[in-house]
Amino acid sequence: MPDPQKVFKVERAGGALIVLPQGPALHFQHNEVHIESSALYRCLDEPAIAHVIVDLSDVDYVDSVIISSILRCLTKVKQKRGKSVFCCASENMQELLKCIKLGKLWPSFETRDEALTFVVS
Numbered sequence: 001m002p003d004p005q006k007v008f009k010v011e012r013a014g015g016a017l018i019v020l021p022q023g024p025a026l027h028f029q030h031n032e033v034h035i036e037s038s039a040l041y042r043c044l045d046e047p048a049i050a051h052v053i054v055d056l057s058d059v060d061y062v063d064s065v066i067i068s069s070i071l072r073c074l075t076k077v078k079q080k081r082g083k084s085v086f087c088c089a090s091e092n093m094q095e096l097l098k099c100i101k102l103g104k105l106w107p108s109f110e111t112r113d114e115a116l117t118f119v120v121s
Helices: 030-043 064-079 091-099 112-120
Strands: 008-013 016-021 051-055 084-087
Touching (some): 008 030, 016 064, 030 064, 051 112, 064 084, 084 112
């Protein structure tokens, strides 16, 4: 069950920011989504953060608002010449990524360990 206070859980590992969306935006207040999306984006300004892993293990669906926040992060990392990937996507999330063509732009891995190995190599 998503933490009602968190839109994204965030972890750090080996120069990568690991982002775990906690559900579609409609599960949260609008200002929470905006504030946390902005904070997430600012994390990417940290010199130690070169890559981003979007771990989808906590969700079976996200909406366009959350996808937009994630896309901003992926694009910023690409501009920094870092690597961005998805991991741990359910079948529904894999289908969503395929439908919106994000799967063609950024790779997806079955496990977080595989994703981390890819971004730090």
